[in-house]
Amino acid sequence: MEIIVYLIPVALGLGALGLAGFLWSVNSDQYDDLDGAAHRILDDEDKPL
Amino acid sequence: MTEAALSGSAGCPSGLEPPSQSVGGDYSPFVQNKGALKSLTLSVRGAKCGGCLSKIENAVGGVPGVEHVRMNLSNGKLNVAWQGATSANTIVDRVTSLGYGVSAYSEDGSEASAKREERALLISMGVAAFALANIMLLSVSVWGGHGEMGSDTRMALYAISGLIALPVLVFSGRHFFQSAWSALKHGHANMDVPISLALTLAFGVSVWETLAAGDHAYFDASVMLLFFLLIGRFLDARLRRQAHAAAHDLAALQNRSVNRLASDDSVESVRADEVRRGDTILLAAGERAVIDIKIAAGTSTVDESLVTGESLPRLIQTGETLYAGTVNLDQPITGEALGSTSDSLLADIAQMLEAGEQKRARYRQIADKAVALYVPFVNTTAAITLIAWLLLGAGVRDAIMVAVATLIITCPCALALAAPVAQVVASGRLFRKGIYLRSGDALERFAEIDHLVFDKTGTLTLGIPTLVSSHGAELEKAASLARASRHPLSRALVETVGAGPVASEIKEMPGLGVEGVIDGKAYRLGSAEWVGVSAVQASDGPTLWFAGDDQEAIQFRFRDQLQSDAADVFADLKQDGLGLEILSGDTEQAVKAVADQIGVSTWHAQVSPQDKVDRLRDLAAADKKVLMVGDGLNDAGALAMAHASLAPGGAMDVSQSASDAVYAGGLSSIVTVLNTARRTKRVMLQNFGLAAAYNMIAVPIAVTGNVTPLIAAIAMSASSLIVTLNALRMNWGRS
Known part of the structure; x- marks a missing residue:
């Protein structure tokens, strides 16, 4: 059972990583334009000849 | 060749929106300078799909000097930053030539603070979710290892849970603690008082249990409670902000520039909010006055239909006062800006608005009534439980545990979600139909309406004459x-x-x-x-x-033609058994003609703004729940006075801000609003019923001391889920 001494910190660390990612995404306006982002990924920037 | 011609058609290529017209005028006063970089934010109407995004961004990006262009499809804001001599109007022209409507956008203070609040709630929610997931991980181990897990291991897992929960409760729970504290300071209790109590007690008892090597700790329950409550709070905040932003956008259509005469008679173009009292304003032919002015020179005819409801133009001369909303028709005139002097029409209307707002603030929402019943119920139940267990000879520790478990399990997750979820779903539906709610509680007032009062010019009619001979x-x-x-x-x-x-x-x-x-x-x-x-x-x-x-x-x-869907809409409204009435500032003949066409027998012509307010007060005194629909400055007082009010998208901004909702479509929007509101109210009542039923089941289990942290976790999440799913049902049914 000593393994949980490592596993719990690892689990918490991964969770914290996720939280950090979430905080970053909120603070860098990632949720401001949900509709636009959905369309932008489909936008092909190559111009036809 | 223009960009529009290149892409084949004007406006949204998906055909979701027709090309729209732009508000003319000079946009340079709205440009912000940051060093050499100039930036401008525009509100773009008619952009609905990905094609619009690339069309607009590519076109504006092609303007010489443009360094940054980003279009937000969700709220229609276009941000442009550029260097060099390019004028703001060139950029605006480029967008309008594509077939999109454009107006200048300036963020107001309340919007910025609403956005900050929403973001703070989102972050709190994220932090609570992180804590909940990790504490659950540990809790599930404790539940799963029941009987096999050593007491030391269990205590260690509880200790870790507590260490995660404490900072999260302080950080994410601050929204509730602050609100509860300020309510208590003023000597009354709100929903946040029992919430704060439950959070604090659940945590306190769990710490005690952990230190005493007890069986049950409620760290998971307290954080879960926090998470669900924050969802409700966040939805509510987002709904309010979106409603506000949509209304602000419509008002921005009138956010025009003003031509101000400098002392050397040169004309400069400035934003309307930069004009000070006493400035000399030049009002060109065809221009709409955005502030009240006293005419200093010139004679012209003006269209005051938005101000007085009178559909025919009037001759005005030096010395007369022109109110904001008036359109100057034929000769340029100069005048002195009045600002908001106490004798102006706007000041009178502002007073009427205030009276209406006060009346509305006294309206009690269903949720308020539920909380008023709920708070004493929960607190009394917990207190009685504590005393009863002590009297029955239980130890102090056991009695407190049972009482706290009762407080936790009855805590209002479902109650806190019941109203906001239903309102969010309903306002989303209305939003897609071009109806912008300004507040969530308006839906409840719309649902109670039994009498409708209409303004004529611009509301029932198009507001513009058409040749009939x-x-x-x-x-x-x-x-x-x-x-x-x-x-x-x-x-x-x-x-x-x-x-x-x-x-x-x-x-x-x-x-x-x-x-x-x-x-x-x-x-x-x-x-x-x-x-x-x-x-x-x-x-x-x-x-x-x-x-x-x-x-x-x-x-x-000529005739001021009826809105095309008026006949159908009035047939529908009559079928619903609603009282119908017209109050107009226009002449008796004109009002009668319209009333006859749509079959309304109660109408009043040539009424002043004060008459309208008085009439609404009479109706309210007769215990009628009145819905006022109007667009003019002369309707603003009546709109604020009514039980609920609607304004068309072309209305004066004063009227829009006095209304509960603004609609962009035709009169059929009124029927949609009423139907959706009634349905929302039904769903909300069902939700409160479900929350009550949940408590009926949970309370007996809790007071008899049968609640474990596992049962608490399941019960709380199940009740929240049921309430949410019930609200989402509105999206599945008939449209």
Whole structure:
């Protein structure tokens, strides 16, 4: 059972990583334009000849 | 070739939105300078799909000097930053040439703070979710290892849970603690008081249990409670902000620039909010006044339909006051800006608005009533449980544990979600139909409506006259005079005839008409006396007379046409058994004609703004729940006074801000609003019923001491889920 001494910190660390990612995404306006982002990924920037 | 021609069509390529018109004017006062970089934020209307995004961004990106362009499809904001001599109007022209409507956007203070609040709640929610997931991980181990797990291991897992929970409760729970504290300071209790109590006690008891090596710790339950409550709080905040932003956007359509005369008589273009009292303003022909002015020089005719409801233009002279919303029709005039002096119409209306707001603040929402019943119920139940267990001989520790478990399990997750979830779903539906709610609680008031009061001009009618009499060749000649005039009747003539030649030697006489020469012969188009007709028979609408050297005087008759869907909408409303009434500032004949067409028997003509307010007060005294629908400045007081109110998208911004919702579509939006509101109210009542039923089951289990942290976790999440799913049901049913 000593393994949980490592596993719990690892689990918490991964969770914290996720939280950090979430905080970053909120603070860098990632949720401001949900509709636009959905369309932008489909936008092909190559111009036809 | 323009960009629009290149892409084949104007406006949204998906066809979701027709091309829209732009508000003209000068956009340079809205540019912000950051060093050499200039930036401008525009509100773009009509952009609905990914094609619009790339069309607009590519077109604006192609303007020389543009360094950054980003379009937000969700709220229609276009951010442009550029360097060099390019003018803001070039950028605006580029977007309008694509077929999109544009207006300048300036963020107001309340919007920025609402956005900060929403973001703070989102972050708190994220932090609570992180804590919940990790504590659950540990809790599931404890539940799963029951009987096998050693007490030391369990204590270690509880200790870790507590260490995660403490900072999270302080950080994410601050929204509730602060609100509860400020309510208690003022000597009353709100929903946040029992919430704060439950959070604090659950945590406190769990710490105690952990230290005493007890069986049950409620760290998971307290954080879960926090998470669900934050979801409700976040949805509520987002709904309020979106509603506010949508209304602000519509108001921005009128966010125009003003031509101010400097002391050396040069004209500068400034934002309306930069104008100070006493400034000299130049109002060009065709321009709408955005602030009240006192005319210093010039004579002209003005269209005051938005201010007074009167559909025909009026002649104005030096010394008279022009109110914001008035359109100057034919001659440029200069005037002195009045700002908000106490004797202005706007100040009177502001007072009426205030009276209405106070009345509305007293409205008690269903959720408020539920909380008023709920708070004493929960606290009393917990207290009785504690005392009863002590009296029955239980230890102090056991009695407290049971009481706290009761408090936790009855805590209002479902109650906190019941109203906001239903309101969010409903306002989303309305939003997609072009109806912008300004507050969530308005839905409850809409649901109670039994009497509707309408303004006429611009609400029931289009607000612009149309030619209704038929003519032959004279019409062509009259149109060539009319083409030189901005008078609404002239515009209506030209609308019927179309483009064509303009007569020569045109002279426009304010308040009288137009005269000009066609093929060497002189003609006049205007009022009866002016063209030389003495005996005039009465007409139920505005008229124009046309006469000339070889022409007998003939009469053109006009009507302010009804909105196209008016007949159907009124048939529907009558079927619903709702009281219908028209209150208009227009003449008796005009109002009667409209009332007859739509079959409304109660109508009042030539009523002043104060009369409208008085009438609404009478109706309220007769215990009627009135829905006021109106667009003009003269309706603003009545809109604020009514039980609920609606304004069309073209309304004055004062009227829009006095209303509970603004609709962009036709009159059928009224039926949609009423139906959706009634349905939302039903769903909300169901939700409160479900929350109550949940408590009926949970409370007996809790007070008898049978609740474990596992049961608490399952019960809380199940009740929240059920309430949410019930609200989402509105999206599945008939549309």
